[in-house]
Amino acid sequence: MAENGSRGGRRLSPETIARAALGLLNEGGLDGLTMRELAKRLDVRAATLYWHLRNKRELLDAMAALMFEEAVAGVEGPRRGEDWQEWAAALATRLRRTMLRYRDGARVFAGTSVGGPTTFRVIELILRTLQDAGYAPERAARLFPVLLHYTVGFTIEEQARQGLDYPEGESPYEPDRARDAVDPGRFPLVAGVLGELFDGDADAGFARGLRVVLAGLAAELPEAAELPELPEGARPDDASVRGRPAT
Amino acid sequence: MAENGSRGGRRLSPETIARAALGLLNEGGLDGLTMRELAKRLDVRAATLYWHLRNKRELLDAMAALMFEEAVAGVEGPRRGEDWQEWAAALATRLRRTMLRYRDGARVFAGTSVGGPTTFRVIELILRTLQDAGYAPERAARLFPVLLHYTVGFTIEEQARQGLDYPEGESPYEPDRARDAVDPGRFPLVAGVLGELFDGDADAGFARGLRVVLAGLAAELPEAAELPELPEGARPDDASVRGRPAT
DNA sequence: GCCGGATACCTAACGCTGTTAGAGAACAAC
């Protein structure tokens, strides 16, 4: 006696389930995402999910894949006249926006990226765009991940700051809490820039960091690194860019 | 009848517990870190831990704080003659190294940074160093986090790739798996740089990204941004650095 | 029409988790 309102066949699939799981994420966050609750939302018992997915880890992977697909759906190469930096910034922003759409989205996404043909399509697109901008593909392949890492790192912290893991008003990220904790005598500079440090405008902060990373990438453009017209040492960051970081 | 081998008094403290928890992390990872197992390691029953810590979340916070302290212990300003970029790179590298010392260390650390006086001491140090390098403190405060975000983002992915969450030989990060998945007809550039994409040398990859970020920061140095000797448009990234990323 | 296998779902249960209540030992102060 299947009380199941709908016809038997192909109702559930890893994708359907992952989609429902992303919905569930926005209530209760990652902690509230349990197989039983997810099953309830799909009008099914928890054990059923294991017919479609090996385990929860696989569910999380599917969710991450879905997020990625959502982020890059319809993305093509730069429009005519569009700078590669604008294009890359838009791509990173799309990814961030998608992660932000889901509570704990960045944590779900982090470290689960590679995989499907969608991934390779986008990487191909990136490599082609950077190649057109003058980067050798090998060079581009070693450089572009920094953009992804920054984006994920930033968004993870942003969502952590939203602090829904903490009970009401106890989040250690409240600006006031910091304002009390920093002694202006010992840490005058910190005290002077508390506003900047805890500024709530995450969008602007992200864009700023993006600009930094993209400027850094631009500085790695081979042509840029050996512009003949520039007198040696004219670029102020010349030595330090070449210098290897201390290990 | 306290079978407890050691004297009664101040044995346990949040710090002791967190330290043991970090040790436990290296066996079993984040999933293996359970209150019961942690208690066992401290010769105590699980409930006891709740006398010292409100809940597991607080334990994780304490662990993150401990990692941060371990990372920046003894850190001072740049040595005489040391470039601010070298100094910053060394700092980021220290943080990464510490996170790598513990399984899932980056995931534990991510989004739990701010808090203690140690944090503010280090931020003060960063601000002072950048100030000496020519950055206004407000500007520095808005810029330096990008370094942290990159470092955390990179290391999270690195540790995810180590793939100890997956059963033997099933990690989706195995290079061979990718080599099979990418069709050289559709994705020629990707196929050509698989070696670079899945290159195992994480240290070099991190250093490369660090160089990029630092170069980007250097490009944001006000003085650098308007070096009078440079003819307008000589720096190839001129326009694009100014351009705001698409939203 | 009916059968057999595959597919999709179920119930029931396992061992484990974080967490709490409340009893009781150990210690310090008087």
Next chain:
DNA sequence: GTTGTTCTCTAACAGCGTTAGGTATCCGGC
């Protein structure tokens, strides 16, 4: 030696991911 505080214990709760095994449903072959 009593009292109060600090710490640890036992016992239990509800909920977790996951598995074994049964059952309904669908579909192609006769």
